[in-house]
Amino acid sequence: MKRIVHYVNQFFAGLGGEESAGSPPGALEAAVGPGRLLQTLLGEGAGIVATVHCGDDHFSENEEEATARLLELVKAAEPDLLFAGPAFGSGRYGLACAGVCRAVGAELGIPVLAAMSPSNPGADTIRSEIPVVGTGESSGDMRAAIEASAAVIVKMLTGETVAPGSEGGLIPRGGRWNTRVSKRAAERAVDLLLAKVSGDLVETEIPLPAFQEVEPAPGIHDLGHAKIALVTTGGLVPRGNPDGIKSYLSTHFGAYHLESKEHLAGDEFESVHGGFFTAAVNDDPNRLIPLDVLRDAVRDGSLGGLHEYFYSTTGNGTPVETAADMARDIAASLEEDGVDGVILTSA
Amino acid sequence: MAKELERGGIPTVHVTNLVSVSENTGAKRIMSGRAIHHVFGDPSLDADEERRLRRQLVEQALEMLKEQEGAP
Incomplete structure (x- = not known):
């Protein structure tokens, strides 16, 4: 027994x-x-x-x-x-x-x-x-x-x-294992398609993850007095990548001081993102982090101010949970610094 | 990330050209940028035109931060 x-x-x-x-x-x-x-x-x-x-x-x-x-x-x-x-x-x-x-x-x-x-x-x-x-x-x-x-x-x-x-x-374990099935992929694909068009589709082979709903934060009333921060998943970092931000499956983010820069220069910053063609961004990083025109907006009074740091990681292959963890850390420090809104850019 | 920032009380506009990915995760304020490789610019334009385009895109993004109920 x-x-x-x-x-x-x-x-x-x-x-x-x-x-x-x-x-x-x-x-x-x-x-x-x-x-x-x-x-x-x-x-x-x-x-x-x-x-x-x-x-x-x-x-x-x-x-x-x-x-x-x-x-x-x-x-x-x-x-x-x-x-x-x-x-x-x-x-x-x-x-x-x-x-x-x-x-x-x-x-x-x-x-x-x-x-x-x-x-x-x-x-x-x-x-x-x-x-x-x-x-x-x-x-x-x-x-x-x-x-x-x-x-x-x-x-x-x-x-x-x-x-x-x-x-x-069983609750799916999130891993992928090899297994033997009786029908090859082409046949299964046609079966699934036929089931779908006839409305009989019971179960997909690969269910998409279900994401939690989030209540949107209240909008900004007066942009003229609002402080905006820039965040990107496009992997823009100072040349040489001092924090070792990974080009794929990123686990952390970097915070980089904008100092008194009027724009982001291609000889100072580069994208380490491994999932898109980065030439246009490397030539002119403002195409990813639009610092130049935001400085204009602050100067002409249409925007209150800019947060002094921008935050950057790479978004390719990064699990949603890891990204959420990074964003919670970023949100905590933005809140502390009195930031009112974020422009988040992704490739 | 956009959702966690919103959850933290900070309105966040997600500027991307993979809008469906952002929609699927449930982001609340999504703006389609110029192109995947350069959401806030366009290398085919001359420098002044590109800067005007970028300003216009930024204004559009800032407007979305004002919306009380974020909606794509």
């Missing part, structure tokens, strides 16, 4: 709700709560030998210590696999599942599986590293969540590879 350890929070361990969220790590030598249903579905081949639990608040407030203790408890049960959750939409519980799975996977080298809603922050934390079964937002989805998890567990215990896509209800 394969040995499974199940991780749950205080609530699903039967210790109580929010009032018990501070409870420390512990272990029970049996399946409890959702583990009982899981045990039924797994049948004879696999058994839950221990349920390890921790209060959600306790875990988030003492992560390092709690993880170490939980790791000991899991290890003592000598499992072949760890299953954590389902945490549904509960953020603290989901993050605890992610933390326990990561630690157990790394330290014990056994297969680990978590289950939670795709919108749970824990899912984002861990889905690129380990399989996560996608569930609904609340425990009303318990039965379906446990059924899907049981099917994946059986697969993992037989040593079958768990694909990184959405097969079997």
Whole structure:
């Protein structure tokens, strides 16, 4: 019989709700709560030998210590696999599942599986590293969540590879793996096209990432008193690229002082962007960062002022999350410097 | 990046010629520049004409920062 350890929070361990969220790590030598249903579905081949639990608040407030203790408890049960959750939409519980799975996977080298809603922050934390079964937002989805998890567990215990896509209800892991398919690309493309024109398209092979909506900031009332900053993803940097801004898959940005420059000169600045033909910008960097005419606008009073730095990175191949991180840093410093608006230029 | 700057409370106009990419990510104020390789200029023009064009493009970008509800 394969040995499974199940991780749950205080609530699903039967210790109580929010009032018990501070409870420390512990272990029970049996399946409890959702583990009982899981045990039924797994049948004879696999058994839950221990349920390890921790209060959600306790875990988030003492992560390092709690993880170490939980790791000991899991290890003592000598499992072949760890299953954590389902945490549904509960953020603290989901993050605890992610933390326990990561630690157990790394330290014990056994297969680990978590289950939670795709919108749970824990899912984002861990889905690129380990399989996560996608569930609904609340425990009303318990039965379906446990059924899907049981099917994946059986697969993992037989040593079958768990694909990184959405097969079997898993949250896509964001990686690309080679796999064998029965039809070649041309046939699949025609099939997809026919399905699309007939309105029967159920699933695309490569779903586009869904982006979060953002409320626009209030507009500027009076440009004559507004300070504008210049930001670019076109990779304009002082010649020699002193900050080593990467020409592809950029990870950081540079901030460059405009001093009292009236325009940006081609012998002082260059674009290190590796994804567009940079000759026109290198000849005259104002084509990317329009400093010359903005100085004119400030001089004739139609614009209040210009921020003394411009910010630059390259946007080609840069993951959206990395770009968002850079922009948050830039936004924080612009806010501190009282900047009212940004012109962001991209190639 | 445009979205995170807007989220930080700073109206941001994204000047690009890959407008559909910007739209797909959900940027709020998008302006189509002159061309991919030179959004704020045009090397085929003479220097004075190009500078006039750039000024006009910059005015257009600044106008978009005034809009209360950013819209492409």
